[in-house]
Amino acid sequence: MYPLTKETREEETAMENDNIQNKNTEPAARGCCVVASSSRESLSVNQSKCCKLTSYNWLKDFPDMPDDNGLLYAEIRFKNDRKDFFSYPREMKLKEGEIVAVESTSGHDIGIVSLTGDAVRIQMKRKGVDTERTTLKKIYRHARVADVEKWLEAVKRENETLVRSREIINSLGLSMKLNDVEYQGDKTKAIFYYTADDRVDFRQLIRKLADAFKIRVEMKQIGVRQEAAKLGGIGSCGRELCCSSFMCGFKSVSTSAARIQQLSLNPQKLAGQCGKLKCCLNYELESYMDALKEFPDTRIPLKTKKGIARHKKNDVFKRIMWYAYTDNPNNLLAILVDNVKEIIEMNKKGKYPKELEMYAQKTELTVDDNHASDDDFAGYI
Numbered sequence: 001m002y003p004l005t006k007e008t009r010e011e012e013t014a015m016e017n018d019n020i021q022n023k024n025t026e027p028a029a030r031g032c033c034v035v036a037s038s039s040r041e042s043l044s045v046n047q048s049k050c051c052k053l054t055s056y057n058w059l060k061d062f063p064d065m066p067d068d069n070g071l072l073y074a075e076i077r078f079k080n081d082r083k084d085f086f087s088y089p090r091e092m093k094l095k096e097g098e099i100v101a102v103e104s105t106s107g108h109d110i111g112i113v114s115l116t117g118d119a120v121r122i123q124m125k126r127k128g129v130d131t132e133r134t135t136l137k138k139i140y141r142h143a144r145v146a147d148v149e150k151w152l153e154a155v156k157r158e159n160e161t162l163v164r165s166r167e168i169i170n171s172l173g174l175s176m177k178l179n180d181v182e183y184q185g186d187k188t189k190a191i192f193y194y195t196a197d198d199r200v201d202f203r204q205l206i207r208k209l210a211d212a213f214k215i216r217v218e219m220k221q222i223g224v225r226q227e228a229a230k231l232g233g234i235g236s237c238g239r240e241l242c243c244s245s246f247m248c249g250f251k252s253v254s255t256s257a258a259r260i261q262q263l264s265l266n267p268q269k270l271a272g273q274c275g276k277l278k279c280c281l282n283y284e285l286e287s288y289m290d291a292l293k294e295f296p297d298t299r300i301p302l303k304t305k306k307g308i309a310r311h312k313k314n315d316v317f318k319r320i321m322w323y324a325y326t327d328n329p330n331n332l333l334a335i336l337v338d339n340v341k342e343i344i345e346m347n348k349k350g351k352y353p354k355e356l357e358m359y360a361q362k363t364e365l366t367v368d369d370n371h372a373s374d375d376d377f378a379g380y381i
Contacts, residue, residue, distance in 0.1 A: 055115045055123075057096060064117040066090045067131065074139060075115035075123060076102055079182045080230050081248055083114065085124055087131075088139035101147055101185065103137040106216065110143055110151040110185025147185065154183035158190075161213060165192065168208050176200045179222065180230045189216040195227050225250050228274040235272065242279055253277040257285050260292065262314055291316045296341055303347045306355040309333070323356060333360040 055075065066072050071087040074094055078084075086102050088094065098113045115123065124131070143151070162181045169178055176196040183190045190213065194200075202219055209217045222230075229243035243250070258270055258281055272278040298311040302323055309323040312332055319337045324330070335343075339359040346353065353359070 055119070057115055057117060057119050059117050059119045059122075060096075062118055072116075073120045073124065073131075073136070074113055075120050076100065076111035076139070077114040078109070078111050080180065081226070082182070083248075084111075085120065085129055085136055086139045087136045092139065092141075094139070099143040099148060099151075101140045101143050103140065104184060104186075104189075107184060107186040107188045108140060110147060150187055151185045154185065154187040157187075157213075158183055161190065164212065165209060168212065169205065172205055172208070174200055174202065174205060176202070177227075179227050183215075187215070189218065191218045191220055193220050193222050193226075193230065195222060195224060224274040225276060225279075228272065233273050235278075236269075237280075241273065243274075247279065250279065251282055253279060253281050257281040260285060261288050262316065288316055291319075294319075295321065295337055296344055300344055302340070302343050302356060304343075304353050304355050309356055320361065325356075333357065335359045336361060 054077075064072055070090055072090055072092075072094075073085055073087055076084055076086050094100070094113050094116050096113050096116060100111060100113060101108050102111050103109075129136075158181045161183075162178065165181065166178050169176060175198065176194050178192060178194045180193040181190055182193070192209070206217045206219065209215075225243060228241060229247070232244035233241050235241050239245075253276070255265060255270075255277070257277075258265060261281070261284065263270070263281075270277055270281070292314075295314065295316075298314075298321075301311075302309040307325045307327055309325050312322045312324050312329075314321055315334070320334045321337060321340050322332045322334055323340075324332050333356050335356065336359070343353060343356075343359070
């Protein structure tokens, strides 16, 4: 056998890294991938940056104290948007990013530690998890090599299971859409996520799926927002969908959020890929609400000797309100909020300024589409 040179060893190391990378890039939705590296020692298989459920433990420097029963708690993440809290004894030492075997309703599942320490208790309190009333499932052990291999095999089956399951659904003529499949870590059970407009009788479907894949089947219905989060996509802003990249919870969005932010109530522009109102309408809503507290009531007209002017629109962060005379609605006048308040106070005292033009920062001339001529280019802008 010939001695290995330095170049040969580097080539073999690179080939091993490529093989590991090709083997472990499948469960990227669970946060497992391989970062290419020439050094075997620095090869990192579990990269938390691949998963949107990664949590930053800002209390990691504080010691974790067990409860009265001598148990510690950890937050474990699974595929896509599924997380849960588990307990483990103080003798077990866990680090974030480690792969563990956890208790399931039947058998065991494989998950990744996303959070440990006091930060877990804060998360449990925020989500209403009471350990005195609810018995949490247990973390059995760190995942063995056999556990990880079986887990990776189960993950590889998910795509082909999804395709085959959709064919079975179409053959049965069921009005439902299968979105995703998640195998349990021990490869004995799978969760089938679906959306449907009406109630679906899938008893025959469950029997066919169990016979086809030799597993226990759990059907779980999700909403259209959860569907968009699982499938992913690109939003109208050109970025990846918020729900598929970093959002883990959904808050209700109403048209009043668009109205407060002075947005056009166009359903095509306000709706996201899920068909519901965009979640990003809530991002700056509180800033607008705080800024609008200093604005006077827009229903109050401004009375001058020249005529009565009524409110048309706001420029919230520039603190400008646009008014127009009732007899000349196309000529808009931009007036600062402080000046508007001053005019309102003058009107209450029975005083009327000569005209609004003396307070106007700028004017804007709009064109009425009904009176615009065919030759007037401004009417088409």
